[in-house]
Amino acid sequence: MSVEFPPMIGKYKILGVIAKGGMGIVYKAIHPSLKRYVVIKKMTERNRSGSGERFKKEAQILLDLQSPYIVHLFDYFTDQGYRYMVEELVDGSAVDAIIEKQKKLPCPVAMLILQDACYALKYAHSKGIVHRDIKPGNILISRRGEVKLADFGIASDARSSTYDGSKNLTMSGVALGTPAYMPPEQFEDSTRVDNRADIYALGIMLYEMVTGTKPYPGSLSIENLKTIKKGKYTNPRKLDKTIPRTICKLIDKMIKPKAKRRYQNIGCVIKVIKKYLKHYDTHELRVQVAKTVIASKKYEIPAIVQKDKKKIIVRRIVAGVVLAGLVLFGLWESGAVHKTLLRKWYSEVSINLEMPHSLSKNLDLPARAFFYKNDNDKLPEVSRSYRNFYVRGSRFYENIFSFGTKKEVSRPAAKNKTYNIRHLYLKKGEYRVKIVVGPYVWWKSFSAVQNKTEIKCDFLKNKTRKLNIKALAYDYETQKNISEARVSVLFNNNWVDINAIDPEKIETGAVWKIKVSADGYNDELFSLLIDWFQDDLTVSALLKKNK
Incomplete structure (x- = not known):
């Protein structure tokens, strides 16, 4: 920039002009003792006390914000009636320039930038400071991929009264900020916004980073304000199908029109971001951020693959196999396979055991059935055929899936009760069953040759004993x-x-x-x-x- 500049400002050697505006000039200089490049902001207006106080307040705020994610303040001074701030030089680019160059950013890269911006705000919010002007132009990224939050010119400070009794510099009912990134409540009164306004602005910035466009028009008009208040915007996935639903949900929650429906603190946003980024190599992401900053033209960022993609695929395969196994096991145990595919070779065996019901609740004698192959010799027991008797309809799952289940109706006057076994499917052939009820044992031979075999057991019906x-x-x-x-x-x-x-x-x-x-x-x-x-x-x- 071919603009004349003084050789020295105070003790700082001036190297050139970085930017110039209506209210000030930004110089590049060298810190005399630290021997490092710095930025000197000069406020050129002398007669506007409000602007001067705001400039001083920004310096006071930055002086207290010692965070690696926030631009560091080295000095504040006045010289020949002008006010100056000396800040660290972030040798790189602002996010708005990166978006303009790249059009849009891959989601993992955008989430990494958002994460660092969130860290900056988490620290500022912990000090009672609300930035009120979060936007891509105020997020600086160095050539090493370091993300820094800058420009606290209109920030609100809950501790403002402690600074030499200074009053709030923002008048009630006045809207301050950049319209495209301001939540509805900030349009009405900037003095009443809290940390949720910064969360809203970050959500707008994330939308812009991953889509290349803003969710709402940037111009300030009544129609645009109505649209913002309604919260109607184009879903990011309609613009780019590759954007994960996780990010869409994050954006939607961050930019809710009503503050009470947004994330209530920046920590909640960080939690979602960390959960997303844990699947990526953040060091490699930062390398790509740095390369994007350094490139003079659009940088083609290589495809970013999740670091644990293979593990995720393996987990999904294992989960699918386990689920399929559970389904098959359930179908086998429920008899669905035997009733359909194996119907020709298997018989469904049921036993109805009738015996006196207990007069005392839950004091029925334990009743069990054991099945054996009838070979008239060793009588080998059929594997996994052991069954307990129960009253049909008394099990929890039968009450939920009641279709097809006939529940035993309890009749106080009835002396006997019918008990059943869980469904059992045996290969068609000759068998024996042993039913054991307390001290009673009953054997019966039967043929399972039909599709259904029903055994009635009433040897204990109306049974009594001498007392x-x-x-x-x-x-x-x-x-x-x-x-x-x-x-x-x-x-x-x-x-x-x-x-x-x-x-x-x-x-x-x-x-x-x-x-x-x-x-x-x-x-x-x-x-x-x-x-x-x-x-x-x-x-x-x-x-x-x-x-």
């Missing part, structure tokens, strides 16, 4: 045995001495009322529910003496 009752009596106070105690049973609505009742008539599967008595003692009564398989009862009574 042996033994009663013991003890003194309540001394715990000594009372040998002369008497035992009576409520029989045919009368209390009858137990020894006077025919033992054959005292059976299980009923409620028995028992009274233990002794001279000089109060009677003690028992009302006991005895299940059909409980055939031995002992009653111990503690008798209290009559008062």
Whole structure:
């Protein structure tokens, strides 16, 4: 740039002019003691106190922001009535220039740049600072691929009152920022925006990096503002099918028109970015960023492949094989294969076991079935044919998938209950089944030659057993045995001495009322529910003496 410049500004040697605008000039200079290139920003306006205070405030903010992701401030001073800021020189390019040169960036590269910008904002937000002017032009990238956030000229600072009592330099109701990157709330009042405004602007920048265009028009008009408030924009995948849905969802969440529906802090955005970038070699991505910055013309970035792509493919294959195996196993176990493909060679075997139901809940005798090949010799057991009996419709999955399942209806008056086994498919032939219910064993030979073989088992139907009752009596106070105690049973609505009742008539599967008595003692009564398989009862009574 052929513009005249002073040889020295303060202690800094000026090498040239980088940029010039209506309010200031940017020089390239050398730091006298650090011996490194720096940028000197000169504010050329002298009489506008508001602009001068804002310039000073930016310097105060940068002085406190010591982060590798934010442009470093070396000095702030005034000379001959002009204000100056001395910042590190980022020898490279801004993201807007890169987008203009490249048209758009590969998604992994764009996400890496976004990640570093997020790190910068995370640090700034932790200090109570909202940038309010996030855009590609304020994201600088060095020739080494380092990403730096710059230009805090209109940033808001929650600690502004601590700086020499300075007041807020932004008037209420005034919109500051770059319209194309501003959220709806910033158009209304820039003083009321928070960190979510920066998140919105980053989302717009990400959209622009991966598509090469902005989601909304950059010009400020009533129509454009209405569009922004409605949040209607073209999905990135309609512009480029290769953009992952993960990035589309990230953008959509970041640029929600209503701040409360966006990510509420920058840490949430970083979490999504890290999850995406973990599949890539970030060092190689940064090399590509640096090469893009260095190139004078459009740089053809080579195809970027996930570092763990092979692992992902292998995992998907393994997952597919496992899933297929589970499906096949499920089809085999459910009998679907036997009912269709193997129907010609297999018979579906079912057993209906009828026996007295338990009077006490969940106290049924365990019942099992074992199947054997009937070779009239060694009777080898059929592999994986062992089955437990259960009441049909009582299992959880049967209640969910109730179609085709007939649930056993509980009838209090019914003495017996029917139990079934889980479906079993046997090769057609001759077999024997052994059914074991507590102390009872039942064997049966059967032929499985039809498509369905049903076995009815009722050897325990209406089964009862003789009940042996033994009663013991003890003194309540001394715990000594009372040998002369008497035992009576409520029989045919009368209390009858137990020894006077025919033992054959005292059976299980009923409620028995028992009274233990002794001279000089109060009677003690028992009302006991005895299940059909409980055939031995002992009653111990503690008798209290009559008062």
